[in-house]
Amino acid sequence: MAQLAPPQPLDLSKASKISSTGASPVTAMQTPVNSSQDPDLPHSYPIVHRTTLIHGENIKNDPSDLIVTDASFRPGTLTTAKASSLGYPTEDTLEDQSVTSTASSDDLEKGMAPVLIRNQIGANEIEKSDMESTVRARGHHTAYPSYRSDWRISVPPDDVPKLPVKPKGRIWRGIRHNYVTVYQRLFAICLAANIVPLVVLLATNRRSKPWGPDRGNVATAAAANVLAAFLIRQENVINTLYSICCVTPWWFPLRLRRIVAKLYHFGGVHSGCAVSATIWFILFTSLITKDYASGIYDQPGVMAITYILVALFLSICFSAVPKFRYVSHNVFEAVHRFAGWISVALFWVLVLLMSKGKSELPGAGSLGVTVIKLPVFWILLVITFFTILPWLRLRKVEAFPEILSDHAIRIHFKYMKIGPILGIRISDNPLKEWHAFASIPAPDGQSFSLIVSDAGDWTKKQIQQPSHAYWVRGIPITGVLRMAIVFRRVVLVTTGSGIGPILSMLVSHPLPCRVLWSTPDPEKTYGEDILESVCKADPDAMIINTRASGRPDMVALAYHLYVQSNAEAVFCISNPKLTRKIVYGMESRGIPAYGPIWDS
Numbered sequence: 390m391a392q393l394a395p396p397q398p399l400d401l402s403k404a405s406k407i408s409s410t411g412a413s414p415v416t417a418m419q420t421p422v423n424s425s426q427d428p429d430l431p432h433s434y435p436i437v438h439r440t441t442l443i444h445g446e447n448i449k450n451d452p453s454d455l456i457v458t459d460a461s462f463r464p465g466t467l468t469t470a471k472a473s474s475l476g477y478p479t480e481d482t483l484e485d486q487s488v489t490s491t492a493s494s495d496d497l498e499k500g501m502a503p504v505l506i507r508n509q510i511g512a513n514e515i516e517k518s519d520m521e522s523t524v525r526a527r528g529h530h531t532a533y534p535s536y537r538s539d540w541r542i543s544v545p546p547d548d549v550p551k552l553p554v555k556p557k558g559r560i561w562r563g564i565r566h567n568y569v570t571v572y573q574r575l576f577a578i579c580l581a582a583n584i585v586p587l588v589v590l591l592a593t594n595r596r597s598k599p600w601g602p603d604r605g606n607v608a609t610a611a612a613a614n615v616l617a618a619f620l621i622r623q624e625n626v627i628n629t630l631y632s633i634c635c636v637t638p639w640w641f642p643l644r645l646r647r648i649v650a651k652l653y654h655f656g657g658v659h660s661g662c663a664v665s666a667t668i669w670f671i672l673f674t675s676l677i678t679k680d681y682a683s684g685i686y687d688q689p690g691v692m693a694i695t696y697i698l699v700a701l702f703l704s705i706c707f708s709a710v711p712k713f714r715y716v717s718h719n720v721f722e723a724v725h726r727f728a729g730w731i732s733v734a735l736f737w738v739l740v741l742l743m744s745k746g747k748s749e750l751p752g753a754g755s756l757g758v759t760v761i762k763l764p765v766f767w768i769l770l771v772i773t774f775f776t777i778l779p780w781l782r783l784r785k786v787e788a789f790p791e792i793l794s795d796h797a798i799r800i801h802f803k804y805m806k807i808g809p810i811l812g813i814r815i816s817d818n819p820l821k822e823w824h825a826f827a828s829i830p831a832p833d834g835q836s837f838s839l840i841v842s843d844a845g846d847w848t849k850k851q852i853q854q855p856s857h858a859y860w861v862r863g864i865p866i867t868g869v870l871r872m873a874i875v876f877r878r879v880v881l882v883t884t885g886s887g888i889g890p891i892l893s894m895l896v897s898h899p900l901p902c903r904v905l906w907s908t909p910d911p912e913k914t915y916g917e918d919i920l921e922s923v924c925k926a927d928p929d930a931m932i933i934n935t936r937a938s939g940r941p942d943m944v945a946l947a948y949h950l951y952v953q954s955n956a957e958a959v960f961c962i963s964n965p966k967l968t969r970k971i972v973y974g975m976e977s978r979g980i981p982a983y984g985p986i987w988d989s
Contacts, residue, residue, distance in 0.1 A: 571654040579661025614666035656988030779863035790855035809897035811865035827890035842886030887962035895926035944974035
């Protein structure tokens, strides 16, 4: 049985020797044993064989020579209060050396040495056998305590129930869940709502002179669709739609609630109206060209602007094709932004030039009167206002980066309070690129943070060269997970930094749930605070270290938790490929499943 040595104060003056490799304080004080020495324990569990503490008898050098590798002990951040909050004795707490160990021999026999070490310095050594009893089964999956008792790394269970057979045929499933999704249906509805009246107009005006429908009405139809495409992506409109749908009560039938939760497919309206606007404007260009060729219309400036607008509209549509957008996202964003701005400006010029020509006709009013009588004028006025509005809110705010590891960083902001399940866009160059992240409200309610992981050149730069200021614009936007509150109980599936949006919901709007998080080295990459926050929401959270256990069958595990917890829906926040796989795997078996899409 190990003996307890009197605890000694931690000398804060020696903090300059502290490293920042990200391991826990206990890791720096232990000699690990290869897991192959004990075949009964999985390789993913770091077995503590011998722990020699700062004031143990095996330490011959001065205690201050020990290099503690916890990120909490970085130079300039270690304070007496911080050390005391972590459970280490300090000069303030042990002035009279009267504090004695609170651990009993039963604690050590039960394998609670990691907890003891976290809370006080005193145990001399613990043999491997003392740790074996800490392995316990929780919720049908095996959880192995880390050096903190608050959270556990899980090993995928062996008794996962077999996935049920998918109903109906493979071809039908492929069409239904890949080509007739809510997004595609909304796109088709918007397109049909424009094609039908367009055909009717052409049919009813086939004998008119000049041929075709009224040019002003066609231009108005194009502008109206641009407005609809614009408004459905506007931040205030999105937040309002989510607020309305989120009041759906639990006593509504599940069939209705699962439809309401598909709100995030509103991108189908955006793309459907954008394509329809392009079709209407191509028709307008054709009519103007015919008039110009026949000598009815003689304004070359109008013709030039019209053709430039057609080219801009087509470039916006083609750059938004999913495959192109995925491969060249920066190009897509630049085309959408700058081509959109130029289009609005040229549309104004076009309206003014056409109004000027109309006002010069006999009996016509002044230019001002002619302009304000046009419906397209008021539509353009609204479009222009909402185009400028987010940029009126552009500002550079102070940021407080917290390096979690070489793969992730947590950025804290204090410039505003933030509501539940909201995301913000940040940039270091407001005219170049913007990146959206889910916000995690702080417990004090006065600040928030976001998690950035290495997923590209820009994110890697933020981790390697942390910035202390970022540009933000507009207002925070509600995310997909907001719709989880219309269900009584849900399963939340995520990988890597997808835990950020999950925490955004769990911290600000907790609800009954099960969490499945698969990521390499979760403690080393994201830190103990993140893991503890996850387990506060779900004490039995299945946190899988893929470096140790490999990549699990996420569809099977999600179904396992869905059945085990009697949940009503599954939400997945991950990379596009896995998100589609999870959603398809659940939906094709009749289980409500949701996850961000490329245009959500």
